[in-house]
Amino acid sequence: xxxxxxxxxxxxxxxxxxxxxxxxxxxxxxxxxxxxxxxxxxxxxxxxxxxxxxxxxxxxxxxxxxxxxxxxxxxxxxxxxxxxxxxxxxxxxxxxxxxxxxxxxxxxxxxxxxxxxx
Amino acid sequence: xxxxxxxxxxxxxxxxxxxxxxxxxxxxxxxxxxxxxxxxxxxxxxxxxxxxxxxxxxxxxxxxxxxxxxxxxxxxxxxxxxxxxxxxxxxxxxxxxxxxxxxxxxxxxx
Numbered sequence: 001x002x003x004x005x006x007x008x009x010x011x012x013x014x015x016x017x018x019x020x021x022x023x024x025x026x027x028x029x030x031x032x033x034x035x036x037x038x039x040x041x042x043x044x045x046x047x048x049x050x051x052x053x054x055x056x057x058x059x060x061x062x063x064x065x066x067x068x069x070x071x072x073x074x075x076x077x078x079x080x081x082x083x084x085x086x087x088x089x090x091x092x093x094x095x096x097x098x099x100x101x102x103x104x105x106x107x108x109x110x111x112x113x114x115x116x117x118x
Numbered sequence: 119x120x121x122x123x124x125x126x127x128x129x130x131x132x133x134x135x136x137x138x139x140x141x142x143x144x145x146x147x148x149x150x151x152x153x154x155x156x157x158x159x160x161x162x163x164x165x166x167x168x169x170x171x172x173x174x175x176x177x178x179x180x181x182x183x184x185x186x187x188x189x190x191x192x193x194x195x196x197x198x199x200x201x202x203x204x205x206x207x208x209x210x211x212x213x214x215x216x217x218x219x220x221x222x223x224x225x226x227x228x
Contacts, residue, residue: 004160031214042205042218043161056215090160096214105209106151106163107216 004110006091012116015081021113023074023091032074033107034066035090043090049074050096081117088112120144122206122219129225130196138191138222140206148209150182150189151216156202165191166209193224201226 004025013019023032030051035043048056049068063085065077074091092107122142130136140150149168153161167173167182167189179192193200206219 033214033216040221042221043216045215045217048211048214050214056211092161094214098212103168104151104163104166105214106166107161109160109162111160 004091004093004108006089006110006113008113009111010114010116012118013078013081014118015083017081018077018079020078021076021089021091021115023076023110024072025093025108025110026072027093027108028071029093029108030071030096031094032068033092033094034064034074034076035092035109037088037090037112047076078115081115083117086115086117088114120208120210120217122208122217124204124206124219124222126220127223127225129227131227132196132198134196135192135194136196136224138193138204138206138224140189140191140219142187142189142206142208142219144208144210144217146210147184150180151207151209152178152180152191153205153207153218154202155205161205164204196226198226198228200224 007022032049034046037043045058046060047066052068063080067075090112091110094105094107097105124140151166152164155161165180167180172181177194182189204222207216
């Protein structure tokens, strides 16, 4: 199974709502990621979890709150978002190999959640 | 900061060969990956270069020159299904951080 699943596929929320995005993988990967992608732009890294601990936060506003309940699950809690936060939110997972190994460490991406903030 | 530049758009005919270039300025660089993304789809991994030289995977090959901070993706025997966006991505930050390039929209025509 090389699949990363994300729910929901689409989400429309108001600026005062609280919602959560969910991501799941069963490949035994110990690194999981959240990316934000605007139309016609590259994915931008938001957070990295390694062995269920937050290892990278790319200065993301606190209205985005990640959570890694276990090695298979990754959540992104959303609160008081702005219209400019509307985007495709992608989850990914990978092995957690040291880069000095020279071995590829491809990330497997989920299909994303298309978020619209009104 | 980190930056990876690619041509915004490339057009080629079916059966042809196309090269997509990537020039980068990054710190803590470990290697260069390539991802494909169809419209409305998820990025999928194509290739990775940790060392200088050419890596071949079927119709796709990728090249890296660390001294020139340059890489490219070569697609041979183009097919219509290859129409997609292609991103180079620098591997940094302990190996878990990917910084994506600006992306290249490839259009394959009959």
